[in-house]
Amino acid sequence: MLDKPQTKNMLDVPVAQRMPREIASGVFWIGDCLAQRHKGKVYHGYNAAFLVAGDDASILVETGHPKDFPVIERHLGELFARGVAPLKYLFVTHQETPHCGGLGRILKTFPDVILCGDVSDYHLAFPQYEHRMHWMKEGDEIDVGGRALTAVEPVIRDLRTTWWGFDTGERVLFPGDGFAYSHYHEDGHCGLVAEEAVSLDLPDVSSTFADLALFWTKFVDMDAYCDRLDELIERLDVKIIAPTHGLPITDVKSTVPKVQEGLKAAALMPESGTNEKATLPSAATDGMCSL
Ligand SMILES: [Zn+2]
Ligand SMILES: [Zn+2]
Numbered sequence: 001m002l003d004k005p006q007t008k009n010m011l012d013v014p015v016a017q018r019m020p021r022e023i024a025s026g027v028f029w030i031g032d033c034l035a036q037r038h039k040g041k042v043y044h045g046y047n048a049a050f051l052v053a054g055d056d057a058s059i060l061v062e063t064g065h066p067k068d069f070p071v072i073e074r075h076l077g078e079l080f081a082r083g084v085a086p087l088k089y090l091f092v093t094h095q096e097t098p099h100c101g102g103l104g105r106i107l108k109t110f111p112d113v114i115l116c117g118d119v120s121d122y123h124l125a126f127p128q129y130e131h132r133m134h135w136m137k138e139g140d141e142i143d144v145g146g147r148a149l150t151a152v153e154p155v156i157r158d159l160r161t162t163w164w165g166f167d168t169g170e171r172v173l174f175p176g177d178g179f180a181y182s183h184y185h186e187d188g189h190c191g192l193v194a195e196e197a198v199s200l201d202l203p204d205v206s207s208t209f210a211d212l213a214l215f216w217t218k219f220v221d222m223d224a225y226c227d228r229l230d231e232l233i234e235r236l237d238v239k240i241i242a243p244t245h246g247l248p249i250t251d252v253k254s255t256v257p258k259v260q261e262g263l264k265a266a267a268l269m270p271e272s273g274t275n276e277k278a279t280l281p282s283a284a285t286d287g288m289c290s291l
Helices: 066-081 103-109 127-132 202-213 215-219 222-236 252-267
Strands: 021-024 027-030 033-038 041-046 049-053 058-061 087-091 114-117 133-135 141-143 148-152 164-167 172-174
Touching (some): 049 172, 066 103, 202 215, 202 252, 222 252
């Protein structure tokens, strides 16, 4: 039997013990932080993965950054030891390294796993696994017993091949690069949901991420994209948002507008360029939480 969803005050739990974290019944947040330096500040972000456990099988959503594979593998092992249904599917939102960088190792470690999503190009890197790749388009479902993962419209994306995922069981949206923002390691935000990270300036960190990683947002009407996000959230009746880079959102109504405020602000700023290439004596590794 699985543990009950965590109801204890996560602020009282040491950072290293916060993950795997059950953010909704049978939906587990796993992975680790990545520290990046920008304008003299160290920004902590996630390249998270999520395990969605059904009655018969589990789906891994995203794989984490390649550096995170030992952590992801350890977290998966802990969950399967607790009785989570065996891993049968891997759904990745798109072909970028922080989202699918562990794909080959997942397919090798779990020989029954089927890769699902827009599977363009993966066969070029992994021809030996081509027979385990399953195309999905909008509305297609993966049934794992008692719940399903559906491919839904990717409103905010940076590759044409992106799909977002949606868990029909707990109404959790997996938006890949949507709702992308960093958190403050110094304030103990690692492993917290957005609403617990009370000192986090969500409009600011959301606009910084959009500025650095989603340059196209400067050339479109972000009001229209934010309206589309609202429509999707309402149509699916989304209860929780589980972004790959941001902290999970458990109060959609109050938190989503703060992220949208950041997206709209970034759209009005000139592009400031990519991450600084400063020499980092220790920041690149010190910031990792090794969750
Ligand atoms: Zn990304
Ligand atoms: Zn962190």
